[in-house]
Amino acid sequence: MKALTRPTAATGALLVGGWLLVALLSRVLAPYDPLHSMIPLMTPGARGPDGAVFWLGTDALGRDVLSRLIYGARTVIVVATAATLTAYAVGMGTGLLAGYFRGRVDTVLSFFANVILSFPVLVLYIVIIVALGASAANVVLAVTFGSAPAIFRIVRAITIDLRSRDFIAAAIIQGESTWRILLVEILPNSSGALVVDFCLRLGYSAITMGVLGFLGLGLPPPTPDWGGMVNEGRTMAFAFPHLVLFPCVALSSLVLGLSLLADGLREPAGRLRRVG
Amino acid sequence: MTILSVEGLTVALPQGADRPLAVDQASLELRQGEILCIVGESGSGKSALSGAIMGAPAPGLKVVAGSVRLGDQELTGLSEREWCRIRGRRIAMIFQEPMAALNPAIPVAAQIMEVFELHARMSHAERHERALALIRAMQLPDPERIAASYPHQLSGGQCQRVIIAMALAMSPEVLIADEPTTALDVTTQAQVLKLIRELRTAHGHAILFITHDFGVVAEIADRIAVMRHGRIVEMGAARRVLTQPEHPYTRELLAAVPSLVPPASPEPVAAADSPSHPVLTVTGLQKKYGRVRAVNEISFDLERGTTLSIVGESGCGKSSLARLIVRLAEPTAGRVEVNGKCFLSLRGRELRASCRAVQMIFQDPFGSLNPLRRVGAVIARAAVLAGADRRTARDRATELIDRVGLPREALDRRPAAFSGGQKQRIGIARALAMNPDVLIADESLSALDASSQAQILELLRKLQKELGLAILLITHDLRVAAQISQRIAVMQGGRIVEIGSAEQVINSPGHPYTRELLESAPGRGLV
Numbered sequence: 001m002k003a004l005t006r007p008t009a010a011t012g013a014l015l016v017g018g019w020l021l022v023a024l025l026s027r028v029l030a031p032y033d034p035l036h037s038m039i040p041l042m043t044p045g046a047r048g049p050d051g052a053v054f055w056l057g058t059d060a061l062g063r064d065v066l067s068r069l070i071y072g073a074r075t076v077i078v079v080a081t082a083a084t085l086t087a088y089a090v091g092m093g094t095g096l097l098a099g100y101f102r103g104r105v106d107t108v109l110s111f112f113a114n115v116i117l118s119f120p121v122l123v124l125y126i127v128i129i130v131a132l133g134a135s136a137a138n139v140v141l142a143v144t145f146g147s148a149p150a151i152f153r154i155v156r157a158i159t160i161d162l163r164s165r166d167f168i169a170a171a172i173i174q175g176e177s178t179w180r181i182l183l184v185e186i187l188p189n190s191s192g193a194l195v196v197d198f199c200l201r202l203g204y205s206a207i208t209m210g211v212l213g214f215l216g217l218g219l220p221p222p223t224p225d226w227g228g229m230v231n232e233g234r235t236m237a238f239a240f241p242h243l244v245l246f247p248c249v250a251l252s253s254l255v256l257g258l259s260l261l262a263d264g265l266r267e268p269a270g271r272l273r274r275v276g
Numbered sequence: 277m278t279i280l281s282v283e284g285l286t287v288a289l290p291q292g293a294d295r296p297l298a299v300d301q302a303s304l305e306l307r308q309g310e311i312l313c314i315v316g317e318s319g320s321g322k323s324a325l326s327g328a329i330m331g332a333p334a335p336g337l338k339v340v341a342g343s344v345r346l347g348d349q350e351l352t353g354l355s356e357r358e359w360c361r362i363r364g365r366r367i368a369m370i371f372q373e374p375m376a377a378l379n380p381a382i383p384v385a386a387q388i389m390e391v392f393e394l395h396a397r398m399s400h401a402e403r404h405e406r407a408l409a410l411i412r413a414m415q416l417p418d419p420e421r422i423a424a425s426y427p428h429q430l431s432g433g434q435c436q437r438v439i440i441a442m443a444l445a446m447s448p449e450v451l452i453a454d455e456p457t458t459a460l461d462v463t464t465q466a467q468v469l470k471l472i473r474e475l476r477t478a479h480g481h482a483i484l485f486i487t488h489d490f491g492v493v494a495e496i497a498d499r500i501a502v503m504r505h506g507r508i509v510e511m512g513a514a515r516r517v518l519t520q521p522e523h524p525y526t527r528e529l530l531a532a533v534p535s536l537v538p539p540a541s542p543e544p545v546a547a548a549d550s551p552s553h554p555v556l557t558v559t560g561l562q563k564k565y566g567r568v569r570a571v572n573e574i575s576f577d578l579e580r581g582t583t584l585s586i587v588g589e590s591g592c593g594k595s596s597l598a599r600l601i602v603r604l605a606e607p608t609a610g611r612v613e614v615n616g617k618c619f620l621s622l623r624g625r626e627l628r629a630s631c632r633a634v635q636m637i638f639q640d641p642f643g644s645l646n647p648l649r650r651v652g653a654v655i656a657r658a659a660v661l662a663g664a665d666r667r668t669a670r671d672r673a674t675e676l677i678d679r680v681g682l683p684r685e686a687l688d689r690r691p692a693a694f695s696g697g698q699k700q701r702i703g704i705a706r707a708l709a710m711n712p713d714v715l716i717a718d719e720s721l722s723a724l725d726a727s728s729q730a731q732i733l734e735l736l737r738k739l740q741k742e743l744g745l746a747i748l749l750i751t752h753d754l755r756v757a758a759q760i761s762q763r764i765a766v767m768q769g770g771r772i773v774e775i776g777s778a779e780q781v782i783n784s785p786g787h788p789y790t791r792e793l794l795e796s797a798p799g800r801g802l803v
Contacts, residue, residue: 166644170703173602173636174661174710175628188648 009264012199015257019250023074030067031055034224037062044242057242059232063222065242069250071224076254079136079219080205083143087205088198090144091151096182098152099159106156113149121146125208129217136219139212143205154197158190199262203255210251226251279482280306280329280367280450285342287321287328287506298324298337300506306450309480311472313493313514315529316503317725318696322486325503326452329484330369331359346450365395368443372455374435378427384438385411385423391445410441415471432590433464437471444475452484457492461589462752466796469495488725490533491755491799494518502526532726534733534755536797538778553616554579555713555746556601556634561610563596570596571607572770578714581740583747585757585778587793588767594750597767598718601748602636603627615713632662635712639719641699645691651677651702652687658709669709676705680735697728704735708743716748721756733759754797758782766790 004010022029040062042054056065098106116124128142162168171181212218213227221228226247233243287299299321306312316322327333329344331351344351346366371377379387388407392398398406411419414437427435436456443451453472457465473496476483487493493500497514502523510523521527554577563571571593578584588594599605601612612619614633622630638644645654652673659669677686680701691699700720707715717736721729737760740747751757757764758778765775766789774787785791
């Protein structure tokens, strides 16, 4: 919590917190139903016939851009967080096992991680989504596939380091069970670096979602999705820049917020690891 | 002739440290051809003092008052540029970790030649010739080969000689040596100390020698300054300080130096119950790494209430032996029996059920405790593993923290709140929570100051008496072994070269290596 007194971390927390609030209160904040068609291609600030204001304009199907943006925040935060958490569950589990047991377990797991890492991520995403179809669950699966190997590597390296400490030897000599050693002795000591990585990776997942949406591989329409909104507005971007600009700014500010937060957390986290 | 004079030097610690001043009004004079030893325990400010003299105080420290004069030049307040002309040329330094002070990617001769490049105009051939001459002067075997070697190809002692050669390259007037032999084996330490003494005599260097070990002081000092809490509490000629110390703290430090004389034959404390049969029997234990036999045909047994010390230098296999016994590594051959039952064939659940009997305390007090877990939870968990339920485990933790002499508040703190000696006590409490029959102490005293070392030894002795523990003490220090053991085994190259009663090994050693170890033990003059 002390980290939040530093300007970088505070700015990051403000941006991320703001978007979280928007996502939580989307029902209250959005002026319109994000799926409801009204007047197509209104410019930002234009008024409708009944006197309603479209602050960010409407898209080609006459849907309010602001409302879609607000509901889109909910989509990106829920799906990106789910994807990152799943990636962490897989990467951390395998990383702990490989780093603790080394030997054959490590060889096999590292081999798979390296194979995935050596693949261009984007190609990997496209293959998965094209093969399995566009849905939130498959986006989660694709991101897990893409990120878990990197998380695996970090956790494995930290585990190998911690494994050689005497307090692990003490636990082994006392007959402590292996899973307790992994979860009570090793995992908490690696949390400093992992919290920072988690924030960064959440940002990456948000970008990935944007990219997938832009390629038409994200959530199926008409779900409000920032990447999808950019994709839909792309052909008219010169005439109606608001269709592309606002979703891009939204995505950038969320990712920037996460990066700043990670930066702000890094310093004290680093110190914690050194004490260990 | 006075070469270096320090007057009222005061170094401030950053705010929030446990005291305001690292060095408080230190004054001393260093004369030509003398070795002045600054002795103190960790945190006494001795390294802060040497850093301040070199014009390079550690980060966070600040010289706030006093003067340092080299010849007739005032050194405090010099710019970094002016310092560059003094460091290495007029004042040179030797560090504790020789390996860390050398660049691993450059042959050592080239590193010595660099000093000449910085401070003198010479041709390449001349620099090389001078570097070789220095290496020769360090009494290193086969100087040409050493000169072309990289640091990792040399032993710790050889590296330290190279460092000394670098320090002496420009024939500095003052040499500051900060714990230069602490990281070395005793036999190597004895050789390096001898070399430093000879250099002093031959070239008249003025040497400021910083150490925590009064044994080393007795070997090398002409004069002694004793530091405590940043102050020099006593200073005088070596003989006088060693034989008639005036300050109570000096007396305390001197008393804490373990002597090589075993205390009037420590009685085995068991005797009462069973007519001694061994709790731990090791037979023909062997561990090969590739073709290297790290542990080679080791056999001994250990009886209840007695202590066996395994003494040897680094790399002799003594720690590998400990790891084999507690099953942190699997031996290539041999048997380990605990209470008459084979210990090595146990697997999984069976092992977990019987591992209680053999517990270990470790060398590094910082690494041996999980930094995030509270002390009480750590000890109570050990008690739970030994079969206690949660409630009694908590009581047991309280009982043990009393037993190892720590306040009960310790239970709610995390390891970072404790000193090295206190952490070792926590480690002991954790091991005792398992109700062990055998306690293995792997260099558990070597990271501690002499006074905490003496206290922990005392604690082990007391616990042994109360609980009838069998202790296997693994150490590089014969002096420590002499203090607590009934029997001593000397290890070299993976083998036990000599084993016998403490008195017999120390007073009439049978093996030449034992004799060498005994002769190298620093401070034999001290009694």
